[in-house]
Amino acid sequence: MRPNFQRVFEQDRFQDIFEKGCLNLEAGQFAVAKNQFKSILRSKPNHSVTLGNLAICLRREGQSLVAKQMLERAVRASAINFHALSTLGNLCLDLRQFDEARQYIAMALKVAPDDPNANTNWGMLLMHDGELEKAKAAFERALELDPGHVHARTKLAICTRELAGTTEYVPEIDELTALVEQEPDNATAVAMLAHALGRDGRFSRGLVHAFHANTLKETGDSLAMLASYLCIMGEFEDSIPLYERSLELAPHQINNLKSYLFMSNYSNLIDGEGLYNLYRRIVDNIIEKRTKYTHRDHKKIAGRKIKIGYSSGDFRSHAVYFFVKEIFKSHERSNFEFFAYSNAQKEDEISEMLKQSFDHWVDVSKMSDEVMAQCIFDEGIDVLIDLAGHTNLDRLSVFAMRPAPVQISYLGYGYTTGLKEIDYFITDDNLTPAGSEPFFSETLLRVPAPAYSYQPPKKAYIDVAPLPALKNGYITFGTMSRLIRMNNDVLAVWKEILERVPNSRLRFDSRQLMDVETRELFRVRLMKAGIPAGCIELGVTETHWEGYHSLDISLDCWPHNMGTTILDSLWMGVPVVSKTDRPSMGRFGAAFMRPVGLGEYVVDDIPSYIEKAVALASDIPALAALRASLRGRMLASPFLQERLMSEKLETVYLEAMQKFEQGNRS
Template sequence: MWFYLGHWLDRKGLVSLAESSYRNGGGSDGKSAAEASFRLSQLMLAKGCNREAADICEQALRLHPSHAKLWCALGAAHRRLAQMDAARAAYEHAVELDPGYAQAWCNIGEWLLVKGELSAALEKFQQALRLEPRLLEALNNRVAVLYELGRFADAEAAARLAIEIHPDKAALHVNLGNVLLHSAKARPAIKAFRKALECDPICAEAHLNLAMLLGETYRLAEALSFIEHDIAVKGESAQRLASLALAQYSKGDLPAAEATCKKTLVMQANNVSALITLASCNSARGDHHESIRLYQQAMAENPEMPAIYSNIAFNSTYVPDISPAEVFDYHREWAARFEKTVDKPAYSFEQGRQAGRPLRIGYVSGDFGTHPVGFLLRDVMRHHNRMEFSIHCYSMMRSSDDITVAIREHADSWVDALLMSDDELAERIHEDRIDILVDLSGHTAYNRLPVFVRKPAPVQATWIGYFHSTGLESIDYFITDPYTTPADSGQLFSETPVWLPHSRFCYSPPDYAPPVASSPVLERGNITFGCFNRAEKLVEPVIAAWALIIRTVPGSRLLLKASAFENPQVCDELRSRFIAHGLESERLELRGRSSHRDMLEQYGEVDIALDPFPFNGGMTTLEALWMGVPVVTLAGSGVVSRQTTSALANIGVTELIFDDLDGYIKGAAALASDVERLSRLRQEMRARMANSPLCQADQFTHDLEALYRRMWQAWCRGEKLGTEIVPGSPVARKTVLHVGCGGSDIRSLPQMFQRRWQEIRLDIDPQAKPDVVASMLDMAPIESASVDALYSSHNIEHLHPHEVEVALKEFKRVLKPNGVLVLTCPDLQSVCALVAADKLEDVAYESPSGPIAPIDILYGYRKAMAKGNLYMAHKTGFTARSLKRALVESGFETTIVEQDGHYNLWALAYPQAVEAKRVEEDRKLCFSKWLAEPVAQAFGKLQAVA
C-alpha cells in the first residue's frame, strides 16, 4: 500500500509525500518493499543525497540481495561518490542477476565512457538499446561515445534519431547542438540549442552554448565556469575540452585556449572544433601559415563544410610571402569544392526585363550592426531613392544594436535568416523577386556564399564586407573603385570588376566622435606612432618595419590597440617579437578593447598612424583620418592592400602613399620630423574628409544606384557590363530649412528629407551651432522663395499668440511656390482631456529627455527651464482646427492637419494648390509613425482648400 501510494504521489509531483510513503513501505520483505526502497534511492540521487542513497540500497539489499535494480542504484550512488570500482562491481552484479536489464548495461557503458574505454562503452550502449530501444540515457550516451570516437557524422545521425524518439527532451537537443557546434556547423547548432530551450527554458548548457555562439560576452565567464565544473564532475572528454577551448577563445584568453586545444588533440587528433579553435589562436598572433595548415586538417575531417574553407581563403589574405595568384587560387578552390558540386535550382526570373522599372535590391550580411559594414552601409540605406529602388535585407545578425535599428528602419523588408538553411534562404530571396542580390560578407564569419551559388537572383554582386574576389563565378560583379583597383593592376577576379567613380566606401562618422585633438607631439615633445588594427595583421615584416621606424625616430614610441591585448600573455609574446627586432620594450604600449567612443578619443594620443601590410586598414583607416591622424601606407597590388591608398587618394593626401617598403619606412620617419606639417595635416584632415567623396552619402548612393541600374540594363539585354568606370552624375539636391534645429542633425528630420536633401539649420540659440542664427519671426538671412521645404518641430508654441501669423508668413515667404511646410506642435485637445481627468502632473509618456506630463506640454518642459533654458517656455497652443485656420489665414492654399494620438499635431501646408497624390506621398514620408490611420481615410479630411 505504501509503495503504490508513494508511486501515485510521485507521479503527481508531491515528492516530499512520496518520499515519506516510500520510507514507510521499505525495510520489510516482499517485492513491493524492495521497489519502494529502489524508488526512494532514486529520489535521494535526484536530490544529490548520494551517501544516503547508498545506505538505503545497502540496507534494502540485505533483505533483497537478488534485486537487480537496487544493485544498479547502488552503483549509481557509488559512482557519484567517486567510488568507481565499487560502482562497476554493483552494475555488473545487476547484469548477472538480470541480463535483460537495459539500464544496468547503460550504466556500465557510462562507466567505461568516463574511463575512456570508448569501444567497450559503445558496445554496452548498443546492448542496452537492443533491450530497450527508447532508453533515453543510452540514446544520449551513444551520441557522446560516437563523438569521442571521432565518428562525428555517426554521432549527428544518432542524435537526430534520439530526438525522433524523444522530441521534447532538452538534453537530446543539447547533445545534437554540441555535435554540430564541434563539427563547425554553427547555424544548425544554434537552432538545436534554441530548440532545447523550447523544451526546457532554464536549460543552463543551452543558454551558455548560445552565449558563445551569439557573442554574448557578458555570459562568457559563466560559460567557462559551467564547463570547468562539468569537467571536474564528469572528467576530461574531448567534447568538454573542445567546449572549454572555444569558451576560452571567445573570452580572449588565447594562451589558455591554445593549451586546451592541444590537450584535446592529444586525446582525439581529428577533433574538428579543437583544430578550428587552435587555427584561430594562431591567426590571432599572426602565424597564418600554421593557421591555414590547421584549417586544412579540419577540412580533411569535415570536407563538406564551406565555412572551414572560407577561413582558409580569408587567412591567405594576411600572408605576406605568397603571391596574389596563390591567394586567388585559395578562393577558386572554395568554388571548385562548393560551387561546382551544388545541385542548383533551375530558377526562372519572371519579374521581367523592363530596363527602367523600379528595382528590388537584396543585401545579405551577418554584419548589419556595430561593425565596419554597418557603419559603411547606414547612410547609404538612408539615401536610397525609394521611388526607384526597394531595399530588402537578409540578416545573419546574432543580436541587435543601434546601427542595426538604423539600417532596419530604412529597409522595405527585413528577414532574420540566421537559422534558415541555404536552400530555404535562396528560395525566400527568389520568392521576394529580388533583381540584384548583393553580398556584404565575402568569406568572413556568417557569410551566405552557398546561397549565391544557387543563383536566386538574376544579377548578383559583392561589395563591402570583404577585400578580395570571392572566387565564385555565380557572383557577376565585384564593386570597387579606380584607386583600389587600378585598370592596369592585374588584380585577379572570378567576378567582373566594376568601378564606382571615387570610392567603394561611404563613411558615416558616429555622432559621438570627439573633436579632433591637437597634435600630441606639441605637448609630449616626442612622436607617438599608432595602429588600432586587429592583431592578426601584425605579421613579421610589419613588426620588423615598425621596429625600424621607431628606432629611426629619436624618442618616438608605438601605441598598439586591439582586443587581443586584453591578455597579458599575448602582450608578452608580441613584445618579445618587437624586442627581437631591436625595439626596447618601454617604447611599445599595448592597450586592449574599449568602447568605440573611447577608442576614437584615444586617437588624440597618436601623431601618425602606421598602416599594416599586406592587409591594410579599412574602417580603421577611415576612423583615424576622421580623428585627424595622418595614415602612412604601403600600397600593394591587391584590393586588401590598397584600401588606405583609396582613402588617401579621395581626400587628396597622396604623399602618404608609398610603393615600396624602403619608401614607407623613410616616409614615416620624414613625416615625424616635420611637426609643422603634422599639425597642419591634423587641422585639415576632418574637413578634407567631410568634403570628399568618402563622406557624401547622397552622391555615393546616387552613383551606386546608377551602377545597379546599368547592371540591370545589361541583364535585360542578355549581356554583362564590361570592366569600365560607371560615371557619376551630380545629385540634384533640394534644400530643407530646419527651423529650431537645436542640437539635432539631419537624422532627426522626417524620412522625406533623409535622401538628397541639403539641411540648412536655423536656430535662435548660437550654442546649437546652426548655419543661420535667426528667429522664426524674422528670417531675413534666408532669401524669399529660396528653399524647397521647411521643417519646424515644436517651435510655434513658443511664440505669443499674436506672433503666430508673423512666423507662418515668414515660413511662406522663404518657401518656393511649389515648396512644402512640415510643422508639428502639441495637440491641446488631447492634452486637455488628461487635464479634465485631473492628470495635470501625471506622466503622459516617456521621452528621450525623461517623463513628460500635461503641464510640460501646456507650459513648457519644466526640467529644461529649471536649468535656465527659457526658450522652452510655451506661450500659445493649438487644436487641429485652430492650427489649420492659422495656416490658411497666413496664405497657405493647401493644408492638412492630423492628431497622431500621442499628444501631437502634424501639418502639411503648401503655398499653392497641389494635387492630392502629392499630399498623399508627402504624408507617408513626413508624418509620425503614430499616425496609424490609413492614408485613404486621411484624405477625407482635406476640408479646406482655398
C-alpha cells in the same frame, strides 16, 4: 555523435568490416571508414545502422547535404534507429531546417526518452524557439542522465547566460574549466574550452588549450582552431601546414575552410596569385552542390521599379553600419524598391534605425538556405548584393543557388568570393588598378573613386586633440588595428622606423590586449622581433575614438591594409602612412586616402614607407598643421557626401540589369 558499435550482423565478415569502419571513424580516418561502410552497403543497401555511420563520416568531412540523404535512408530503413534519428535531428538544426529537426528529435526522444543526446538536442531546439526556461530544463535532464555530458553542460551555461540577459562567456568558460580539471584528457571538453576562451578574448589561455586539444586528439576542427589562434596573434609561419592538415582530415568542413580563407587574407607568406588560387581550390568545397534557379522568364524592368536586395549578417552594431548608413538612407525610391535580407542573430538599436531605410525587411536568420533562396526568387529580386563575403554570418550558399538574375559582391569582405554565381565585384581604380582582374572570380565593376561612403557615429564628433608630441617631447607611432595584421615583416619595418626616429614610441591599442596574459604574450613577441621594451606601449582605450588622442602617426599594415581604422584615424586627425600590396585588401590605404587628397602618404615599396614615416616624424610643426587639417578634409571629402555613393550604386544596378536583359549574363 559517435558511431554505433553494436553487434549488427550475424555474418562475421560483415561484422568485422563494420567494426573496422567504426574504429577508423573514431580515429578520424574518414575516407577509409567510408569505403568500409560502402562495401557493406553494396551487399546490404538498406542496412540502417551502416547508413547512419556512413552519414557520420560524411558529416565530419563537412558534406552535410549528402549526410542528410544517408540519414533519411537510414530512418526509412528503420524508424527506430535512435542514432540515425538523433544525428539527423542535430544535423537539421545545423542546416536551419527547424521543422524537420523538431520532427526527428521528437522521434528520437520517443525511441529513447532517457538519452542525454536527445534531451540536449531538444534543449537546443527550444533555445532556437526562445523557450529558454524549457530549454534549461531539457539540459538539466540531460545532465541528470549523464553528469559529464560536455554539450549539455555548455549549453546549460549559455542558456543560463541568456536568461540573465548577459553576453559574458564567463559561465560557459567556468563550466568547461571545471570539466577539464575533472577530466584533463577529455579532448572534446578541452577543444570547446579553447574555443570559448577565444570568443571571450582570452587568446593566450585559448592558445594553450588549443595546443593541448591537438595533443589529445588531432581532428580537422582542432587543427583549424589552433591555426586560427596562431594567425590571430600574427604568427602565420606555422598556421598554413595546420590548415592543410585540417583539410586532409575534413576536406568539406565549412567553418574550417572559411577560417582558412579569412586568415590567409592577412598572411604575408602568400602572394596575390597564391591567395586567389587558394580561393579557387577551396570555395567549391565550401559551397555544396545545390539546385540553381533559372531566370529565362524574369520580368522585364521596363515600366516598373527595380527590386534590389541587400544580404548581410551585419545589419546591427557593426563597422559596416558606418559605410551603409547613408547609402541606404539616400537611395532613390521612384525607380527602385529595396529589400533587406538580415541574417543578424540578434537585432539591436542599429537594426531598428536601418529598417527605416528599406521598403521591406526580411529576417532570414532562422531560414534554411533553401527557404531563403525561394523567398528571394518568389519576390522577383532583380539585383542581389552580398555584403558579407566569407565572414561568420554570410549566406553565400544561398547565392550559389542563384535566386536573383544579377548577383553582386560589395563592401563587407573586400575581396573576391571565388563564387562563380556572383557576377560582379564593385570597386574603383584605387582598390583594383588595371591588371587586377586575374585575382577575382567576379567581373570588376569600377565606379568613380571612392567606392565607399563613410559616416562616423555621433560619439566620434569630439574635438581633435593637440599633437601628443608637443607635450611628450617624442613621436608616438601606433596602430589601433587587430593583431592579426602585424606579421613579422611589418614588425621588422616598424623596428627600423623606431631606430631612425630617436626616442620614438610604438603604441598598440586594441581590444585584443584587454586580457593581461595575451598582452604579455604579445609583448614578448615584439621584443623577440627586436623592438626595445622601452619603446613599446600596449593598452586599450575604453572609448575607441579617444585612443587616437595618444597617436602622432598611424602606421598601416600589409599585405592586408587596415580598413575602417584608416578613416577613423584621419577623422581624429592622425595621418596614416600606408604601403600598397595585393588587390584589393592591400589597397585600402589608397582607396581611403587618395580621395581625401592624401595620396602622397601612400607608397608602393618598403624603403619609401620608411622614409615617409621618418619624414613625417621629423617636422613637428608640419605634423601638427596636418593634424589640424584632417577633420576638415574628411568633412569635405566624397566619403561624406550623402547621396553620391547611392547614385553610383543605382547606376551600376541599372546597367547590370540592362546587360542581363540584353543576354550578356545568364
